[in-house]
Amino acid sequence: MQDNGITPSQTVGPFFKYGLTPNGEYAWNDAFTSSTLTPDVTGDRIRVEGRVFDGDGVAVPDCMLEIWQADAQGRFADPQDKRALPNASFRGFARCGTDKDGNYAFETIKPGAVPDPDGKPQAPHILLAVFGRGMLRHLYTRIYFSDEAGNAADPVLALVPAERRATLTAMRAVGKPVYRLDLRLQGDNETVFFDV
């Protein structure tokens, strides 16, 4: 009797680094790195960085983060996005582990606006999936940018209570193309996670 229900999620555990984020520490080539950049990519190059904390405010050293995003024109490198034109080898996906102090960092480009299901523009955003020991299923969240006027009209941010929107908004550093966003898995300033 075939059971077509989905396979449940399980934690990546603490020992995923050899398989998923070797980052030069192990003799196994990386399928992915923390950079989406390709030599021919167009758009504004940015760095998105921060730290991950648990409910006690303790840094989480065994997290893995994955990002997925549109290109600078708001198009996804996926044949399902029929608007996409092959303009670059940009793929829009990157993966990064946290270090012993819970730090993560991605090198990427500022994404363009992507339409919502009604065709209205969403504010530029990056999708973020958070995996880690102690997390039985990964968590979905979004990274918005502090210098985007479109945030005020974004339909997804509008679902989030105003006082929690800051947990999704990466703050632009002064004079540098660097955005900073800490993730809190639990507690008073808990990051907003979405049920998708």
Add this chain to the structure above:
Amino acid sequence: MTFIYPTDSNKAHPLPLSPDYKSSIKRAPNKPLIPMRHTLSELTGPVYGHETVREGDNDLTSQHSGEPLGERIIVHGHVRDEDGRGVPNSLVEIWQANSCGRYVHVRDQHPAPLDPNFTGAGRTVSDAAGYYRFVTIKPGAYPWGNHHNAWRPAHIHLSVFGHSFVTRLVTQMYFPNDPLFPFDPIFNSVPDEKARARMVSSFDLENTQPEWALCYRFDIVLRGKNATPMENT
């Protein structure tokens, strides 16, 4: 045209806070997840051809000069969605302990030997029918500090992408009839018994190779697409 993935499927997943799994206590969100409609961002996902995977990456027994210790096994199956469709070109990554239950990881200090001929990582891409296959070594059980006499059932970790960012799955494949199942809070974090059973591979005598390796079948089922189409702009 893209499709919406039903959120009902998510009921098969573990509860984020599963207090018997102690590491979940300070890492599970306290606040409810915020439901949202899928947009193009959620409905698309990274696409992989074979370019990230080298030939032989799916054979964990041939990555070093000698044969690894332990019981050689074949693990194979299909990546499918809930509607039974094979998911082609899906990157499947695996990682696991060696036959003694030891990971190649700086933080794994379990006093069991490291095997110089086994590092425990592999990857492959599912074919046009969603079929994937690995050759590896049956991992050992290992102790962990969660509770008194806590031992993980033997398992292989799998990471699979599917067609969109919302079908992303990381899971663990277990082996049939493991005596540790009733005592493992990670396995038992999945509330539904039928869903739990989907994480257990089946012994496959038909594809077991004489004088060489036992075979286990593990089909991976990702979320399926709802019938309601959504037009892209």
